[in-house]
Amino acid sequence: MVIQPGKKLRQRMRPTERMRTRFGENGIIVKVKAPKKRPAESRQRGSGQKKTRTHAQVQAYGKRPKTAAERKVRVAEILGLLAKMYPDAVCALHHSNPWELLVATILSAQCTDKRVNEVTPGLFAKYPTPQDFAAVAPEVLAQDIRSTGFFNNKAKSIVGAAKKVVSEFGGQVPRTMEELLTIPGAARKTANVVLGTAYNIATGVVVDTHVQRISARLDFTKETDPVKIEQDLIKIIPQDRWIVFAHRIILHGRALCVARNPKCAECAINPLCYAKDKTA
Ligand code: SF4
Secondary structure (H helix, E strand, O other), rough: OOOOOOOOOHHOOOOOOOEEEEOOOHHEEEEEEEEOOOOOOHHHOOOOOOOOOOOHHHHHHHHOOOHHHHHHHHHHHHHHHHHHOOOOOOOOOOOHHHHHHHHHHHOOOOOHHHHEEEEHHHHHHHOOOOOHHHHHHHHHHHHHHHHOOHHHHHHHHHHHHHHHHHHHHOOOOOOOOHHOOOOOOOHHHHHHHHHHHHHHHOOOOOHHHHHHHHHHHOOOOOOOOOHHHHHHHHHHHHHHHHHHHHHHHHHHHHHOOOOOOHHHHOOOOOOOOOOOOOOO
């Protein structure tokens, strides 16, 4: 049908629910099927729509290890890559003895290492020994460590730890996991940091937020509880790498394998990684 210029479309020509009229070439009115409206929720990303895997993910999935031997080779390759990427990884918390490291680790809960390193020089100048910390009131110490957050609880833990170290361990931070776990404010992660970094004793693997996230991305564990994650890591990582593994993973978590939008295009582990949230 040809439309006459100036003539209005009649009512019956209006689009029906599913059909829509359009002017085609030469003014010819054509009826076309109206595009099906998708409900708003299905237009949003991640609302049940299946995510398409990236090319890199598909390739990596293809190489996913199937046997225990293949898994072992993959872990070894990843450890090797981490060693190349972060050859000089060390603990980022500044300290000059085990006691200072214990205090810095307690302060680092829910706080950046950078902030802790800003606070500790003044703190250790004011209270040079565990005896000095044991003698201070928690309310007073809380003001000295205020900028690290959760300062009241941290002050109580540090004063409690100082009292325990002075009264039961002769002013020396103990060297065993069992003894360290009796110290206020020292859970397994803190104990592993002190044993590994201050005493070079590999009793376990430090599991902080970076180790937790990246171990899952690398398929080293399916657990979410730090203690169970540590048990999984202990099984697949050689004991002589337990300490440095955590240092390297923590650096990796800060540099590339960040929580949101990891920088996978720059990551050497990319061909071996099949994390669901890979970005390249
Ligand atoms: S940065 Fe990307 S490729 Fe590298 S380990 Fe993390 S998720 Fe995997």
